[in-house]
Amino acid sequence: MSTLEHGKTIVLSPLVRRITAPNPGIMTGPGTNTYLVGGDQWAVIDPGPNLESHVAAILEAAAAAHASIRWILCTHTHLDHSPAAGALRDATGALVLGMPPLAAQGQDPGFAPDQAWQEGDYLREADFTLRTVHTPGHAGNHLCFHLEQEQLLFTGDHIMEGSTVVIAPPDGDMQAYLSSLRRLQTLPIRRLAPAHGNLMEQPQDIIEGLIQHRLLREQKVLSGLAQAGPCDLAALTAQVYDDVPSFLHPVARHSLLAHLLKLDADGLVRQQNGVWSTSPQRH
Numbered sequence: 001m002s003t004l005e006h007g008k009t010i011v012l013s014p015l016v017r018r019i020t021a022p023n024p025g026i027m028t029g030p031g032t033n034t035y036l037v038g039g040d041q042w043a044v045i046d047p048g049p050n051l052e053s054h055v056a057a058i059l060e061a062a063a064a065a066h067a068s069i070r071w072i073l074c075t076h077t078h079l080d081h082s083p084a085a086g087a088l089r090d091a092t093g094a095l096v097l098g099m100p101p102l103a104a105q106g107q108d109p110g111f112a113p114d115q116a117w118q119e120g121d122y123l124r125e126a127d128f129t130l131r132t133v134h135t136p137g138h139a140g141n142h143l144c145f146h147l148e149q150e151q152l153l154f155t156g157d158h159i160m161e162g163s164t165v166v167i168a169p170p171d172g173d174m175q176a177y178l179s180s181l182r183r184l185q186t187l188p189i190r191r192l193a194p195a196h197g198n199l200m201e202q203p204q205d206i207i208e209g210l211i212q213h214r215l216l217r218e219q220k221v222l223s224g225l226a227q228a229g230p231c232d233l234a235a236l237t238a239q240v241y242d243d244v245p246s247f248l249h250p251v252a253r254h255s256l257l258a259h260l261l262k263l264d265a266d267g268l269v270r271q272q273n274g275v276w277s278t279s280p281q282r283h
């Protein structure tokens, strides 16, 4: 993944600017992207972690552009996305929009939207229209936002540049993730703006590639399990993710569990006392 400079305002298009928060890491890549959308009335998408310097950079960008921050939208409530919403609301009086946090691990329990948003909700202003697409999979309360004027999709963590999104059950759901990707295939999208990484062109190729990548991995899970015989998650991770560096295996284990739960629902595998095996119905 390429490096994105922290704290600097990058103009991406007539309606979109980006500031990357200084929170790089294994799960966040170069850091969380905060997008600033609009002309002189801005919507901030994913305010990011509640770091003083990041909130100050957002406020300075608005001041420099003579714009006022009117809305704060959160794609979901993981800790690298929504915690700055409160500080930004206090500083600007902006309206916070998003889906309330779920009772799941890694959520920002302090996120309290002024309006709970769902599929189809939209913001129509003089300069722009942002429409909500509910995309569960990475998180049950995950939303993407579609900027009509530029056919740009803010993907949050549903699609990242340069790395595979972690699907961590129970909130993460592989079947839902694939369905959400297929849903995006029906939308007019010219570019993707991920919360981690650079803008991405040729979105439909990328989305189809992501679906195929997951289905291939699913096949590898099935064939790995058939080969290994009944085994636990750790043993199967090493086998199924032999193409992924071992330091990432603890993370990959979450996605493996998500694959297994989908395959279980499909009737292809089963689990007993933590031991997974292929389902006899297959043979």
Ligand SMILES: [Zn+2]
Pocket: 076, 078, 138, 139, 157
């Ligand atoms: Zn996330």
